[in-house]
Amino acid sequence: MKTIIIGGVAGGMSAATRLRRLDEAAEIVVFERGPYVSFANCGLPYYVGGIIEDRDSLLLQTPKSLAARFRLDVRVNEEVIQINRKAKTVRVSNVLDGTTTTESYDFLILAAGATTGLPLSGRGVPVRSLRTVDDVDAITAVLEDVGADARAVVVGAGFIGLEAVENLVARGVHVTLVQRGPRPLSPLDPEMAGPVLEALLDHGVDVHVNSTVVDVGASRVQLDDGSFIRTDLIIEARGVRPNSHLARSAGITVGATGGITVDEYQRTSDPSIYAVGDAVEKTDAIDGAATLVTMAGLANRHGRTAADAIAGIAEPSAPALGTAIVGLFGLTVAMVGWSETRLAAYGRPHRVVHTHPSSHAGYYPGAEQMSMKLLIDPETDAILGAQIVGGAGVDKRIDVIATAMTGGLTASQLSRLELAYAPQYGSAKDAVNMVGYVADNVATGSTQSIQWHEVDDAMGAGETLVDVRTADEFSRGAIPGAVSLPLDEIRARISELPDTPLVVHCQVGQRGHTAARLLTQLGRDVRNLDGGYRTWLAGMS
Amino acid sequence: MKTIIIGGVAGGMSAATRLRRLDEAAEIVVFERGPYVSFANCGLPYYVGGIIEDRDSLLLQTPKSLAARFRLDVRVNEEVIQINRKAKTVRVSNVLDGTTTTESYDFLILAAGATTGLPLSGRGVPVRSLRTVDDVDAITAVLEDVGADARAVVVGAGFIGLEAVENLVARGVHVTLVQRGPRPLSPLDPEMAGPVLEALLDHGVDVHVNSTVVDVGASRVQLDDGSFIRTDLIIEARGVRPNSHLARSAGITVGATGGITVDEYQRTSDPSIYAVGDAVEKTDAIDGAATLVTMAGLANRHGRTAADAIAGIAEPSAPALGTAIVGLFGLTVAMVGWSETRLAAYGRPHRVVHTHPSSHAGYYPGAEQMSMKLLIDPETDAILGAQIVGGAGVDKRIDVIATAMTGGLTASQLSRLELAYAPQYGSAKDAVNMVGYVADNVATGSTQSIQWHEVDDAMGAGETLVDVRTADEFSRGAIPGAVSLPLDEIRARISELPDTPLVVHCQVGQRGHTAARLLTQLGRDVRNLDGGYRTWLAGMS
Numbered sequence A, B: 001m002k003t004i005i006i007g008g009v010a011g012g013m014s015a016a017t018r019l020r021r022l023d024e025a026a027e028i029v030v031f032e033r034g035p036y037v038s039f040a041n042c043g044l045p046y047y048v049g050g051i052i053e054d055r056d057s058l059l060l061q062t063p064k065s066l067a068a069r070f071r072l073d074v075r076v077n078e079e080v081i082q083i084n085r086k087a088k089t090v091r092v093s094n095v096l097d098g099t100t101t102t103e104s105y106d107f108l109i110l111a112a113g114a115t116t117g118l119p120l121s122g123r124g125v126p127v128r129s130l131r132t133v134d135d136v137d138a139i140t141a142v143l144e145d146v147g148a149d150a151r152a153v154v155v156g157a158g159f160i161g162l163e164a165v166e167n168l169v170a171r172g173v174h175v176t177l178v179q180r181g182p183r184p185l186s187p188l189d190p191e192m193a194g195p196v197l198e199a200l201l202d203h204g205v206d207v208h209v210n211s212t213v214v215d216v217g218a219s220r221v222q223l224d225d226g227s228f229i230r231t232d233l234i235i236e237a238r239g240v241r242p243n244s245h246l247a248r249s250a251g252i253t254v255g256a257t258g259g260i261t262v263d264e265y266q267r268t269s270d271p272s273i274y275a276v277g278d279a280v281e282k283t284d285a286i287d288g289a290a291t292l293v294t295m296a297g298l299a300n301r302h303g304r305t306a307a308d309a310i311a312g313i314a315e316p317s318a319p320a321l322g323t324a325i326v327g328l329f330g331l332t333v334a335m336v337g338w339s340e341t342r343l344a345a346y347g348r349p350h351r352v353v354h355t356h357p358s359s360h361a362g363y364y365p366g367a368e369q370m371s372m373k374l375l376i377d378p379e380t381d382a383i384l385g386a387q388i389v390g391g392a393g394v395d396k397r398i399d400v401i402a403t404a405m406t407g408g409l410t411a412s413q414l415s416r417l418e419l420a421y422a423p424q425y426g427s428a429k430d431a432v433n434m435v436g437y438v439a440d441n442v443a444t445g446s447t448q449s450i451q452w453h454e455v456d457d458a459m460g461a462g463e464t465l466v467d468v469r470t471a472d473e474f475s476r477g478a479i480p481g482a483v484s485l486p487l488d489e490i491r492a493r494i495s496e497l498p499d500t501p502l503v504v505h506c507q508v509g510q511r512g513h514t515a516a517r518l519l520t521q522l523g524r525d526v527r528n529l530d531g532g533y534r535t536w537l538a539g540m541s
């Protein structure tokens, strides 16, 4: 039995190695159009930045090592240019000399990944995406050539764009970041994204949002906002498209997303052909629809599933949550599931909770504050998504929430997780427990909450905004129109409050919750500003 | 309605504050026999070590702040000495002046915690446990008094004992650790515990295992192993007993563990009396039996549950997993569920998997290796427990596994968790995914494994042990009797292997897995040494 694999990196090579472990007798041929296989795509930006110093450490395997260990027939610089499903053959073109060959298969695995869309035309300025070893070789060559005072424009402020920015800055390059959308890292909701912009500005990056490149000259870029930017290099990071054209040409079903359609065993519309990784559609865990999630973990896992399917032992693939994380100048941004923006765009009912917990117990030195947002199904209390922005401990909390989602735990049930606590690692009520408690209070109606963007309307409708922080905190900055009544004085001074519905708030929501409970029981109609002053401020700026 | 709470720290005060939020009209009296309430027990050792510098930061609340915010009637230095269930009253003795009073209740919450058992008699050497603010004041006073070259003996190498050791060393104190059991941190299985002993020895701690104190003289301790140790201070950390005598005297049911028996709403055998925290029995998540788990998270959570129950809105408490973590000289040790030792003692069938993954992608600088052990139900593939020892990222992985256990995910399903991956945070196949893959291979029988302690027997029965690491690795140290046949040469040299059943092994298990698959398909009877040379070495030493 002979299996051909197109693409020799995350998904393709995971399929190849697993298939060999399952079937020593199988004939396995891997075609890779680039010169390298099994390289650490995700490490490429950090090689540009000099954080990863050894270029070889990016090359996890070579055709030779794969032949020795796994008896794989790995052919680099060989591009598959056609699939003939009837004959069960592929046509392959050698990238170096243009010669073509034909190879037959019993099973075919498509793992061709994704590429950037229509690239900008350079007209003198080198334009590179940051996706391959060749890309980083070219980028570092340009930068070495230019020497001191190099300047780069990064187009696109997604995950890879931000990693490019961080690493160019680490090399001493002056960077301008151009983003079509209204903010960097558009999957983040607006009130969560502030720290990302701050971090960029704090590190000397010029940021243009709501902007696109309209022209590239000899050594400059022109934006539609009227800016001209001198640059030595353009990094193209405007997102990617699945490499599905081969499949499409061969009559294999490709979905509306542009990704190859597969079933839960990674099988395409042709039962002899499997597909995995960035080139395929995933099933979204939130709405069950086809979606694109271009992540290494899924590529590796689905590569293994495809091999298992060929060997007849596959467990079905699970829907994709889209867990993702990125580091930027010491900031960590992580997310899972859907954002509020996306839920709203799809008209999907949702409840929102914001908290600003500590990475570990406040009384132990070094705790860092993070901002957390949880999106919840109001009917079922299911977790629809989460976003966390901060420093230490962000990665832990997103993984716990992703695991809880996979386990089908509700938002309120987060409060009951028994998470490891000693003061240098967490809190007796860990950040994830605490967001669960808050969710529980909203679910049971114990506290009614109001969101940052609803405050204006509430005040317009005559509600009174009560700031329950201390007088000192109030004097350092408050929401316009708020009256100050510190939490600990409410019982004594409640008669001072006007006879309107109330919105209470504190710094992060916690004292507001106690205030809301107190006032509710004293007969008042009251809502607590979710996430407090901090979320309001982040949302309004 | 009047609720009396006995004990004003983790469980008691959580109940009090929550009850106030639920019922502004309730009368709530908290009796605390010590001079402080709401203090950070878990921070106490770090104050001794000077890591927490500000003593006040340990006092999260005071009777005054609790009165202001929560209208709680908190009475410190007041010990409840009797419960009269018929009259629904308690007798209270003032610790300072011995006066007694009687107070009536509608509901009573017992949150009296736990205390060390029969303390050692000091005979001149100060003996303190490390449980209260008074304890740390006394400990630091002794150490300041002694000045340079102070010496301490810590009796008991559990979590608190180890924290005491670390912090005494941080203060420059010479420490001797005395442990009755065969190793420090006895909940860890033997092959996982090596790094704990290493860390202690590396930091100049004298360790006596299988030892007990038989006598305490004017300035020395005598052990049953014949040692005499000069010391200025003894820290009593031999574990705790639930403070359940008040309940027992009042005829409330106390279980065989010594903890107060409660239902899932934290109600004792008397429907007006609730109990929470270290004083009560929990339901073990693994076998459903009554057990003691003395953790702050559970105390806080169950305090809230008791308040909810009194207010008539409680969700039932979940069984306890016993997730725990401790830091020791930069080492992190974490666990959840049952150890192999305990499973074996209870005769509970189990499967074991060891791995030694990286905290993050190996190609990104700073990755630290950890050791992970997973205990699995062979019938259902349910996760019965986990132990992780290492540095960075240990806390994250134990929390993910604890969450997976709560969500009812099987060991194999860990491989499908979609965990956040960028190279500085994890791996495309995260440590938790990887242990899931290994578990999956054992579950499906894809690879048969053998444990470190079974190697001798296997070799005795005539099986051949094949070391599939490189010749270089083999020459640096190998299992006696193993033959060297590097993985990449197996296909060529298989005829060299004797015709016996085989046990293969590599450094951590990963190459051994590939070797096992290969040899199986080449018709050999083969098992892979779980956790490889590393686990074997840890287990044998």
Ligand SMILES: Cc1cc2nc3c(=O)[nH]c(=O)nc-3n(C[C@H](O)[C@H](O)[C@H](O)COP(=O)(O)OP(=O)(O)OC[C@H]3O[C@@H](n4cnc5c(N)ncnc54)[C@H](O)[C@@H]3O)c2cc1C
Pocket (backbone or CB within 6 Å): A006, A007, A008, A009, A010, A011, A012, A031, A032, A033, A034, A041, A042, A043, A044, A045, A078, A079, A080, A081, A111, A112, A113, A114, A130, A131, A132, A160, A243, A246, A276, A277, A278, A279, A294, A295, A296, A297, A299, B421, B422, B423
């Ligand atoms: C700079 C960068 C950083 C990233 N960081 C992260 C991260 O931190 N976390 C994360 O989860 N994911 C990250 N990713 C995404 C991750 O690398 C991808 O999701 C994953 O590699 C996809 O695997 P794949 O096998 O589908 O495609 P790839 O790994 O891209 O492999 C596809 C291969 O197919 C080859 N190919 C294409 N067409 C043909 C053809 N016709 N014939 C022969 N060969 C062909 C290509 O040359 C390519 O080598 C990053 C990606 C990049 C580029």
Ligand SMILES: Cc1cc2nc3c(=O)[nH]c(=O)nc-3n(C[C@H](O)[C@H](O)[C@H](O)COP(=O)(O)OP(=O)(O)OC[C@H]3O[C@@H](n4cnc5c(N)ncnc54)[C@H](O)[C@@H]3O)c2cc1C
Pocket (backbone or CB within 6 Å): A421, A422, A423, B006, B007, B008, B009, B010, B011, B012, B031, B032, B033, B034, B041, B042, B043, B044, B045, B078, B079, B080, B081, B111, B112, B113, B114, B130, B131, B132, B160, B243, B246, B276, B277, B278, B279, B294, B295, B296, B297, B299
């Ligand atoms: C040094 C130390 C470190 C710890 N580290 C951790 C850790 O890292 N992680 C973790 O999860 N847990 C840790 N713990 C355990 C955690 O602190 C306990 O599980 C938790 O405090 C138990 O809460 P509780 O309310 O049951 O008891 P406690 O918090 O101990 O409170 C009980 C209170 O009741 C009072 N009391 C007792 N009897 C009477 C009476 N008759 N009348 C009036 N008052 C009475 C006591 O004086 C005491 O203040 C640690 C404990 C200690 C001592």
Ligand SMILES: CC(C)(COP(=O)(O)OP(=O)(O)OC[C@H]1O[C@@H](n2cnc3c(N)ncnc32)[C@H](O)[C@@H]1OP(=O)(O)O)[C@@H](O)C(=O)NCCC(=O)NCCS
Pocket (backbone or CB within 6 Å): A008, A009, A010, A011, A013, A014, A017, A018, A021, A037, A038, A039, A040, A041, A042, A043, A060, A061, A296, A300, A304, B354, B355, B356, B428, B429, B434, B437, B438, B441, B508, B509, B510, B511, B513, B531
């Ligand atoms: C590395 C690569 C070639 C895959 O090789 P692989 O051998 O399948 O995968 P790994 O090296 O991760 O090892 C995983 C295997 O070892 C097993 N394993 C891991 N640790 C083990 C242990 N301690 N004991 C026993 N088995 C173990 C796993 O079960 C798995 O085997 P299985 O698939 O049969 O279950 C492929 O993933 C690749 O090319 N990666 C680089 C590109 C990439 O991933 N880019 C994106 C991220 S930067």
Ligand SMILES: CC(C)(COP(=O)(O)OP(=O)(O)OC[C@H]1O[C@@H](n2cnc3c(N)ncnc32)[C@H](O)[C@@H]1OP(=O)(O)O)[C@@H](O)C(=O)NCCC(=O)NCCS
Pocket (backbone or CB within 6 Å): A354, A355, A356, A428, A429, A434, A437, A438, A441, A508, A509, A510, A511, A513, A531, B008, B009, B010, B011, B013, B014, B017, B018, B021, B037, B038, B039, B040, B041, B042, B043, B060, B061, B296, B300, B304
């Ligand atoms: C601190 C202590 C008095 C409890 O006070 P508390 O107000 O109940 O608890 P916290 O300060 O943790 O706040 C939790 C409350 O705030 C709410 N909350 C937290 N963050 C919030 C936010 N951002 N928005 C809204 N509400 C929030 C929670 O929902 C919870 O309220 P609930 O119980 O009504 O659901 C008690 O736990 C104690 O004495 N602790 C010290 C001792 C101890 O725990 N020792 C062991 C560990 S060292």
